[in-house]
Structure formats: structure tokens, C-alpha cells
Amino acid sequence: MEAAVAVATGWMAHSLALVAFGADSVIELIAGVVLLWRLYVEASGASDERVERAERGASWIVGIALLLLVIYIVVSAVYKLWTHQGAESNIIGVMVALVSGIVMPILSRAKIRIGEHIGSKALKADGLCSMVCAYMAWTVLGGVACTALFGWWWVDAVAALALVYFVVKEGWEAVQEARGVEDACHCGCHDEQRA
Structure with a gap:
């Protein structure tokens, strides 16, 4: 729901940041489905080699999709800045980002706790990705607030470019x-463990 609403409302409001947020949610949904499949493979007694192949295949899919999303964000943001295109307000998109910014940290903690309990590195990594989704939602909300309060047409493109950091980090770690590559954990889990 979050992904569909964010992409649709972002498209209608010409908000690159909201579309990018929604696209990342689509990729996170794909990652979640692949994670469920990977856990099913493991639970059904598959060999360690088969589980490892499933995990690496999932990582390739997610990593490449995220890096392609970065290209879309950068090209679109540069175009919007060049042509002076701003975003319009969209209350539904704001509500989706607000709910995500509140719910995702709660979901993140639950996934990490369950992942630690069952010994699943993949589930803990997915929990950390949920926290990145919250960071992205807060970035979108900051951009919307600046546009609404100050009328800065360029903030949406700049907010979208700020999302690139999170998306590149997720994508690169998935590819690694x-x-x-040893200890290539999604979504900055080493940073989280240090905190």
C-alpha cells in the first residue's frame, strides 16, 4: 500500500522525492518476498549451499534494482533543477510519509529482535532496511515542509538527491x-551496531 500510494501521489504531485521513496518501498517489498522465500528454503531443510545461493540471488536483484533507482533519481533531479520544476502539495503523500516515519522504526526493532532470536542475519538486515525507509520518509517530509512553508521550488529535487545516499548505501551493500564479500550487511548495520 505504502509503495503504490507514494508512487501514485508522487507522480500526480510531480514530486521526485515521493516517487523515489515509493520506488524504494517497492524494492523493499521485493526484498521482503525474497527473504520469505529464502527463509522457507532454509526451514524446509535445504542444504547450506542452496540457502547461500538463494541469499546471493536475492542480494543481486535488490542491489541492481537500487542502483538503477539511483540513476533515475539523479537524472530526474538534475532535469527538474535545470527546468525549474517544483512539486505540488499532496496531503495523501504527506500522510504516507508521516505514517512510514512513525511505523518503520517500530517494525525495524521488531524484525531485528526476531532476527536475533532465530539467528537470522537476513531478517536483521531487513529490519535495518526498514529503519532506512524511516530516514527516507523523514527526508521527504522535510522537503515537503520547506516547499510548503517557504515556497522553495527546488527543495523536492534536492530532497530526492539526499535520498541517493541511503539508496546507494543499500544497493552497494547488497551487491557486495x-x-x-565478508560482513557486507545491508543498510548500515555496522553503523547501527556501533550506536
Whole structure:
């Protein structure tokens, strides 16, 4: 629901930041489905080699999708800045981002707690990705607030470019994990563990 509403309302309001947020949610949904499949493979008694192949395949899919999203965000943001296109207000999009900013940290903690309980590195990583989704929602809300309060047409494109940091980090870590790099954990889990 979050992904569909964010993309649709972002498209209608010409908000690149909201579309990018929704697209990241689509990728997170795909990652969640692949994670469920991977956990099913493991629970059904598959060999460690098969589980590892499933995890690496999922990481390739997510990593490449995220890096393609970065290209879309950068090209679209540069175009919007070049042509002086701003976003329009959209209350539904704001509500989706607000709810995500509140719910995702709660969901993140639950996933990490369950992942630690069952010993699933993949579920803990997915929990950290939920926290990144919250960061992205807060970035979108900051951009919307600046546009509404100050009328800055360029803030939507700049907010979208701010999302690039999170998306590149997620994408690069997924690709590194797919390549078999040790300790390549999604969504900055090493940063979270230090905190």
C-alpha cells in the first residue's frame, strides 16, 4: 500500500522525492518476498549451499534494482533543477510519509529482535532496511515542509538527491553481499551496531 500510494501521489504531485521513496518501498517489498522465500528454503531443510545461493540471488536483484533507482533519481533531479520544476502539495503523500516515519522504526526493532532470536542475519538486515525507509520518509517530509512553508521550488529535487545516499548505501551493500564479500550487511548495520 505504502509503495503504490507514494508512487501514485508522487507522480500526480510531480514530486521526485515521493516517487523515489515509493520506488524504494517497492524494492523493499521485493526484498521482503525474497527473504520469505529464502527463509522457507532454509526451514524446509535445504542444504547450506542452496540457502547461500538463494541469499546471493536475492542480494543481486535488490542491489541492481537500487542502483538503477539511483540513476533515475539523479537524472530526474538534475532535469527538474535545470527546468525549474517544483512539486505540488499532496496531503495523501504527506500522510504516507508521516505514517512510514512513525511505523518503520517500530517494525525495524521488531524484525531485528526476531532476527536475533532465530539467528537470522537476513531478517536483521531487513529490519535495518526498514529503519532506512524511516530516514527516507523523514527526508521527504522535510522537503515537503520547506516547499510548503517557504515556497522553495527546488527543495523536492534536492530532497530526492539526499535520498541517493541511503539508496546507494543499500544497493552497494547488497551487491557486495551478492559477491560474497565478508560482513557486507545491508543498510548500515555496522553503523547501527556501533550506536
